[in-house]
Amino acid sequence: xxxxxxxxxxxxxxxxxxxxxxxxxxxxxxxxxxxxxxxxxxxxxxxxxxxxxxxxxxxxxxxxxxxxxxxxxxxxxxxxxxxxxxxxxxxxxxxxxxxxxxxxxxxxxxxxxxxxxxxxxxxxxxxxxxxxxxxxxxxxxxxxxxxxxxxxxxxxxxxxxxxxxxxxxxxxxxxxxxxxxxxxxxxxxxxxxxxxxxxxxxxxxxxxxxxxxxxxxxxxxxxxxxxxxxxxxxxxxxxxxxxxxxxxxxxxxxxxxxxxxxxxxxxxxxxxxxxxxxxxxxxx
Amino acid sequence: xxxxxxxxxxxxxxxxxxxxxxxxxxxxxxxxxxxxxxxxxxxxxxxxxxxxxxxxxxxxxxxxxxxxxxxxxxxxxxxxxxxxxxxxxxxxxxxxxxxxxxxxxxxxxxxxxxxxxxxxxxxxxxxxxxxxxxxxxxxxxxxxxxxxxxxxxxxxxxxxxxxxxxxxxxxxxxxxxxxxxxxxxxxxxxxxxxxxxxxxxxxxxxxxxxxxxxxxxxxxxxxxxxxxxxxxxxxxxxxxxxxxxxxxxxxxxxxxxxxxxxxxxxxx
Numbered sequence: 342x343x344x345x346x347x348x349x350x351x352x353x354x355x356x357x358x359x360x361x362x363x364x365x366x367x368x369x370x371x372x373x374x375x376x377x378x379x380x381x382x383x384x385x386x387x388x389x390x391x392x393x394x395x396x397x398x399x400x401x402x403x404x405x406x407x408x409x410x411x412x413x414x415x416x417x418x419x420x421x422x423x424x425x426x427x428x429x430x431x432x433x434x435x436x437x438x439x440x441x442x443x444x445x446x447x448x449x450x451x452x453x454x455x456x457x458x459x460x461x462x463x464x465x466x467x468x469x470x471x472x473x474x475x476x477x478x479x480x481x482x483x484x485x486x487x488x489x490x491x492x493x494x495x496x497x498x499x500x501x502x503x504x505x506x507x508x509x510x511x512x513x514x515x516x517x518x519x520x521x522x523x524x525x526x527x528x529x530x531x532x533x534x535x536x537x538x539x540x541x542x543x544x545x546x547x548x549x550x551x552x553x554x555x556x557x558x559x560x561x562x563x564x565x566x567x568x569x570x571x572x573x574x575x576x577x578x579x580x581x582x583x584x585x586x587x588x589x590x591x592x593x594x595x596x597x598x599x600x601x602x603x604x605x606x607x608x609x610x611x612x613x614x615x616x617x618x619x620x621x622x623x624x625x
Numbered sequence: 626x627x628x629x630x631x632x633x634x635x636x637x638x639x640x641x642x643x644x645x646x647x648x649x650x651x652x653x654x655x656x657x658x659x660x661x662x663x664x665x666x667x668x669x670x671x672x673x674x675x676x677x678x679x680x681x682x683x684x685x686x687x688x689x690x691x692x693x694x695x696x697x698x699x700x701x702x703x704x705x706x707x708x709x710x711x712x713x714x715x716x717x718x719x720x721x722x723x724x725x726x727x728x729x730x731x732x733x734x735x736x737x738x739x740x741x742x743x744x745x746x747x748x749x750x751x752x753x754x755x756x757x758x759x760x761x762x763x764x765x766x767x768x769x770x771x772x773x774x775x776x777x778x779x780x781x782x783x784x785x786x787x788x789x790x791x792x793x794x795x796x797x798x799x800x801x802x803x804x805x806x807x808x809x810x811x812x813x814x815x816x817x818x819x820x821x822x823x824x825x826x827x828x829x830x831x832x833x834x835x836x837x838x839x840x841x842x843x844x845x846x847x848x849x850x851x852x853x854x855x856x857x858x859x860x861x862x863x864x865x866x867x868x869x870x871x872x873x874x875x876x877x878x879x880x881x882x883x884x885x886x887x888x889x890x891x892x893x
Contacts, residue, residue, distance in 0.1 A: 380745035387731040
């Protein structure tokens with residue numbers, strides 16, 4: 342039997358009636374992410390283990406999967422639709438891999454709270470760690486998946502440009518955007534399980550309405566151009582493609598706007614999540 | 626720690642459930658509820674209402690009452706898992722519930738890694754859990770399996786590991802909800818001994834049980850809860866007697882009603 346030890350971050354609740362305001366909740370949420378960093382780390386490790394436990398080659402799927410997806414789109418676009426874009430495999434690969442990151446992360450985040458329902462009804466812990474862990478786990482997988490991009494670039498070595506070093510910056514913007522949305526979908530799915538189903542289709546539509554398989558200047562319809570202008574993934578995809586395929590700098594202005602929007606959304610998402618967090622134990 | 630020696634201070638506590646959200650809602654369900662069928666069913670339910678009591682350091686309080694009285698809800702509110710809808714709950718010191726018998730286990734990672742994960746969920750800092758891990762493993766008695774994925778464990782092994790983690794740190798305030806028997810005979814004896822030990826060490830105890838002899842033996846005060854409200858608060862023996870009386874009365878009432886339905890109505 343152990344002696345009681347004053348734990349550094351032990352649960353020492355004071356009065357539980359007083360709830361901070363919206364901004365207080367946001368601060369509290371980010372504070373919890375910081376103080377429970379090791380919990381997030383353990384969850385990420387468990388998550389990566391779980392995802393790949395029942396497959397033979399495990400994490401390698403993060404390399405093979407984008408390749409197979411790329412092949413399908415290459416066949417579809419160049420053979421069926423007879424479009425000619427030079428080095429098209431690399432052209433779309435620059436979008437497929439980041440999209441896999443976004444897609445996987447949001448789907449995981451959506452079920453991150455509901456999957457822990459038993460635990461939430463039995464232990465008091467900051468629920469913000471759950472979507473946060475999904476985002477971090479997705480990011481780790483993405484970084485691993487970059488190996489596939491490197492392999493493809495070796496094949497199309499004439500496309501390699503110094504702009505490649507800006508990839509972490511573009512990824513950082515995408516991280517901020519994904520992080521922000523993760524809190525919304527996690528909270529919403531706790532109340533309505535439909536969210537996880539709707540999300541699958543919403544994400545697919547979103548992908549086709551983003552300049553992933555085509556570039557913005559290939560689009561002529563005015564309504565489609567309007568959609569692309571409002572789509573946060575337009576500057577993200579265009580930037581990735583510029584540095585990977587186009588020998589060009591990222592769309593700095595577009596990325597800055599997305600980053601700004603993401604930061605606002607992240608604050609809102611965190612505030613909203615913290616606001617409804619208390620009811621998770623009742624509704625799950 | 627606590628002001629004037631109080632470990633727990635509950636004032637006018639109410640826990641309100643929104644039933645529209647608790648029945649596994651889908652969008653369709655709440656849309657249907659929004660348009661039409663509104664007054665069909667009650668939309669809210671007070672699981673607890675107007676609950677006030679205090680537990681001093683050194684005290685051990687039993688909460689008894691029929692099923693659905695709100696006993697477990699009250700423990701969840703004390704543990705901070707449920708937030709008060711009204712009133713307040715003040716708790717001074719580290720709270721622990723023994724509810725956590727393997728609820729958070731990750732199947733694909735080892736027992737050892739699960740100890741770290743569970744401790745992180747419980748908010749036990751890393752140095753403490755590193756020190757405690759050997760004794761947790763020893764008490765759980767799962768031998769070399771500790772480095773195998775929890776997926777490979779038997780139900781009993783999972784329960785033992787869960788219990789061992791949950792009881793590893795002595796809390797200031799111990800909340801017990803009828804988890805006095807897990808696993809085989811041998812482990813049940815050891816776990817009961819350990820709970821006694823925790824009871825001895827904790828600064829205050831609140832426990833929910835149907836074992837009324839346990840109440841009179843181990844507690845120095847008892848609360849009788851019925852339909853989310855405190856019916857009686859006092860010494861264990863008196864409260865238990867009152868509860869037994871009420872159960873008898875209710876049974877008699879039910880029996881007389883059953884007789885009324887079984888026999889034909891008296892002729893006029």
